[in-house]
Amino acid sequence: xxxxxxxxxxxxxxxxxVKGIKFLGLRDAGDPVEVAKIxxxxxxxxxxxxxxxxxxxxxxxxxxxxxxxxxxxFMPFTVGGGIRDIDDIRGLLNAGADKVSINTQAxxxxxxxxxxxxxxxxxxxxxAIDAKLHIANGKSHIEKKTISDKPEAISKKWLVYINGGxxxxxxxxxxxxxxVAKLGAGEILLTSMDYDGTKDGYDIDLTKAIxxxxxxxxxxxxxxxxxxxxxxxxxxxxxxxxxxxxxxxxQEYSIRQVKEYLNERGVRVRL
Amino acid sequence: MIAIIDYGMGNIHSVQKALESFxxxxxxxxxxxxxxxxxxxxxxxxxxxxxxxxxxxKYNLISALCGHIxxxxxxxxxxxxxxxxxxxxxEANHSKGLAxxxxxxxxxxxxxxxxxxxxxxxxxxxxAEDCPLLKDIPDKSYVYFCHSYYAVPDDDIVAATCDYxxxxxxxxxxxxxxxxxxxxEKSQALGLKVIENFINLC
Numbered sequence: 001x002x003x004x005x006x007x008x009x010x011x012x013x014x015x016x017x018v019k020g021i022k023f024l025g026l027r028d029a030g031d032p033v034e035v036a037k038i039x040x041x042x043x044x045x046x047x048x049x050x051x052x053x054x055x056x057x058x059x060x061x062x063x064x065x066x067x068x069x070x071x072x073x074f075m076p077f078t079v080g081g082g083i084r085d086i087d088d089i090r091g092l093l094n095a096g097a098d099k100v101s102i103n104t105q106a107x108x109x110x111x112x113x114x115x116x117x118x119x120x121x122x123x124x125x126x127x128a129i130d131a132k133l134h135i136a137n138g139k140s141h142i143e144k145k146t147i148s149d150k151p152e153a154i155s156k157k158w159l160v161y162i163n164g165g166x167x168x169x170x171x172x173x174x175x176x177x178x179x180v181a182k183l184g185a186g187e188i189l190l191t192s193m194d195y196d197g198t199k200d201g202y203d204i205d206l207t208k209a210i211x212x213x214x215x216x217x218x219x220x221x222x223x224x225x226x227x228x229x230x231x232x233x234x235x236x237x238x239x240x241x242x243x244x245x246x247x248x249x250x251q252e253y254s255i256r257q258v259k260e261y262l263n264e265r266g267v268r269v270r271l
Numbered sequence: 272m273i274a275i276i277d278y279g280m281g282n283i284h285s286v287q288k289a290l291e292s293f294x295x296x297x298x299x300x301x302x303x304x305x306x307x308x309x310x311x312x313x314x315x316x317x318x319x320x321x322x323x324x325x326x327x328x329k330y331n332l333i334s335a336l337c338g339h340i341x342x343x344x345x346x347x348x349x350x351x352x353x354x355x356x357x358x359x360x361x362e363a364n365h366s367k368g369l370a371x372x373x374x375x376x377x378x379x380x381x382x383x384x385x386x387x388x389x390x391x392x393x394x395x396x397x398x399a400e401d402c403p404l405l406k407d408i409p410d411k412s413y414v415y416f417c418h419s420y421y422a423v424p425d426d427d428i429v430a431a432t433c434d435y436x437x438x439x440x441x442x443x444x445x446x447x448x449x450x451x452x453x454x455x456e457k458s459q460a461l462g463l464k465v466i467e468n469f470i471n472l473c
Binding site for chain 2: 001002003005040043045070074075076090093094095096097098099118119120121122123124136186187215216219240241269270
């Protein structure tokens with residue numbers, strides 16, 4: 001049976017691993033190559049590398065750094081940040097990425113999803129969606145109860161943001177997820193901007209809304225703080241994988257601890 | 272010398288890096304002449320079946336690959352490289368593959384509640400004990416998969432299967448021809464063991 005994946009995420013800014021709260025207040029978390037090697041040794045199931053300022057500053061991803069990381073690890077490696085066209089994708093794959101994660105440009109030019117998945121295969125095209133709660137029961141604030149606890153919470157609406165969370169895209173996150181799956185994306189990397197870095201848990205409602213809409217794997221991101229959070233999003237919200245940064249970077253939990261916790265509770269993981 | 276075929280279909284460097292971690296001599300190439308000079312060939316690849324075939328044709332690699340296999344030299348296809356060995360693919364209007372192995376390539380059904388592509392770590396179920404590529408690989412080992420299509424061989428050449436709604440061929444093995452649907456170069460210690468086994472094949 002397919003195992004649920006635990007994926008550390010390296011948010012990269014100016015060549016360093018950083019981590020913020022709700023996309024702001026960035027804190028240094030080390031040298032990317034060294035951090036990547038540690039996660040490979042700790043048997044992370046995958047590694048995600050996001051050049052978090054690439055899109056905003058209109059820079060290309062730091063190709064050299066991607067090469068350095070790829071040279072040092074033997075696990076699947078996804079790279080995102082600043083991807084504009086097919087040539088950028090080919091460049092990253094040649095530099096050692098296994099998959100690419102497209103965010104801003106997927107919104108600006110959805111045809112890139114179709115083109116790239118046809119050219120490189122769906123399995124290699126991840127569409128990252130940064131979503132923020134817009135309306136819950138008529139009010140614009142975070143409603144923490146889950147759908148099952150509170151039926152009226154179904155009226156929640158999340159909007160897609162681009163440019164590293166700086167610009168609202170005027171797209172409904174659930175509709176956009178359906179669209180990217182239809183266009184040929186192989187996976188969705190779903191980040192809750194409301195929960196990112198808060199350690200309050202993943203956004204169960206958002207994740208569940210997306211996993212029940214699309215038939216491609218969804219990687220949940222944003223909010224991991226306690227072991228229970230991983231369990232909840234993998235079971236209640238049916239995510240295929242969990243992405244986390246702070247809890248791993250600052251050694252609150254090891255990957256092994258998370259997997260053992262899940263395994264003891266009947267979630268299939270690779271130990 | 273091991274040739275790794277570079278035909279523009281995805282990440283080849285990780286395969287090379289895995290081989291070199293055991294001190295194997297490798298060459299990344301799209302030259303038919305270079306293939307002839309090597310005793311082992313790896314055809315990696317991710318992506319679309321039809322595009323991959325078109326690229327192989329563009330570089331005149333098909334006869335070199337078939338020649339290598341027919342001369343009984345060792346061959347390993349990884350992921351799309353395995354699928355290309357078969358006679359027909361459901362992908363892209365039943366394009367013809369290299370037809371070195373009999374069978375077809377089909378897509379996972381999306382009707383059984385499972386997500387497609389099949390992405391992540393799944394377990395090998397060994398179907399044959401004698402495949403040298405799987406030497407010292409325990410049954411139920413987790414390896415990394417990333418694909419929407421899988422091969423259905425006509426002949427009895429499956430050395431290991433994997434269960435994802437359907438039980439599909441994860442490793443095929445016939446004489447000098449080997450194919451793995453998973454990515455050994457991405458499967459950490461166990462994957463590297465498969466690579467090492469490949470290096471040690473005569």
